[in-house]
Amino acid sequence: MSEPSTVVNRPVITAWSALSPFGMGRAAFTEGLRERRRTAAPLDPDQWRAAGRSASLVPGFDVRAALGKKGTRSMDRVTGLAVTTVSRLLDDSPRNRRVATGENAALVLGTTIGSVQSQMDFTRDSFTGEKPFFVDPARFPNAVMNCAAGQSAIRHQLRGPNTTIAGGHAAGLYALNYSRRLLNFGRARTVLCGGVEEFSHARSWLDMHTHNPETDGEAVPPGEGCGLFLIERNSPLDPEQPVLAEILAVEMGIALDGGVRPALASCLKRAMRRARVRPEEIWALSTSEAPGPSGEQERAAVDEVGAGAAPVRLTQNSLIGDTGAAAAAFQVAAVLAHAEGRPEAAGQVALVTSVDRDGAVGCALLRLS
Structure with a gap:
């Protein structure tokens, strides 16, 4: 379908x-x-x-x-x-x-x-x-x-x-x-x-x-x-619905033969095209902080596609360690926690990227409320 x-x-x-x-x-x-x-x-x-x-x-x-x-x-x-x-x-x-x-x-x-x-x-x-x-x-x-x-x-x-x-x-x-x-x-x-x-x-x-x-x-x-x-x-007519963020786009891919940068860059381009978001609109960024060459390629892909952006960079691996399958969820939580209590975050766009050592790559774009 x-x-x-x-x-x-x-x-x-x-x-x-x-x-x-x-x-x-x-x-x-x-x-x-x-x-x-x-x-x-x-x-x-x-x-x-x-x-x-x-x-x-x-x-x-x-x-x-x-x-x-x-x-x-x-x-x-x-x-x-x-x-x-x-x-x-x-x-x-x-x-x-x-x-x-x-x-x-x-x-x-x-x-x-x-x-x-x-x-x-x-x-x-x-x-x-x-x-x-x-x-x-x-x-x-x-x-x-x-x-x-x-x-x-x-x-x-x-x-x-x-x-x-x-x-x-x-x-x-x-x-x-x-x-x-x-x-x-x-x-x-x-x-x-x-x-x-x-x-x-x-x-x-x-x-x-x-x-x-x-x-x-x-x-x-x-x-x-x-x-x-x-x-x-999203239910605009529901006054009790406490919207924290709108999910603009989620894109996933597979990095073959260590090609994290092109695979992730492709995901980023698709997500930004689907969400109609320009690079300079990205207000907050949370990468997976993948260690070694994969992390270097992750950062390179973000810099390539996000040229012109100057986001707040959120990091947490050094604080809570390698949390495995919970890592990307904690990245999204970090974005929401960072925006909480900050009026300037309303309407801003946050980018979350993830890289797994077995080749899975992906990204999500969220519009904060």
Whole structure:
């Protein structure tokens, strides 16, 4: 099905929340970002058997403490992060829960591959048990990529489309684009959209063994968290709708043979053409800060297409670490947090770009309200 060439009623972001290394909730994220607070801390060796000595964790996060004992006995960390963030966003205002639950409420969640720890644990049990099938069936759902999205929908009565999108660091933008299409084609009334990543022993070792300093640059300490947005159709006649930003365009691409610059430049040109935005209109910029040559090409593509722009440059990787599939969602959250309380941001355009080491590239243009 082809998408309409002209979208008069573009989707808008009306609410957001985050569980991040800055803390739990939207206010904690905004405060930590504005304070430029670094979050990496030494890991407790009694709790973590990780490859590195430090990480940026959601402070004090415990699944059972956050969600209670009911239904959390076998819930893994990534699912707990997602379910808690959904709960936070819905509880932020009565309107959020009213419009973002029920039959026409969708959930689109970006991930890398789900919970690496759960997958490794379940596989290990099949080898170490007396027989391969002597595994805990309650732990099997955690080994499936869409567990976090499914559990979030069940717990919070989200009965519309439920989708998990694997896209690594660009997963948040893939989710944003998918959400936009769901609304444009009338498949949902509202969409909770974002990305989630957990820190775990397995992830830290996997990152260490797959890291190539020559192509990936210096390793960034791992981080974790979940960024989530409430996406709706723009309803000018609804006085209660608190529009934070209009989604002007989202474009995705694939960089082949290390060609990040041409692939991302093509995405940027398509997005700016679709949104009818000139380079000099870009007020704020959040890049993925990809390490090594990919990051250099990302910056080169932005400089090439955005010639004439002098945006505020928002950075956060040095503060919260490599948050994996939550990274692009946190970039969008950073744009919204930066605009909050700044009257001069109204009507301005923000650009978010993302690059994943496996070749996914993308960008989003938002008009702030």
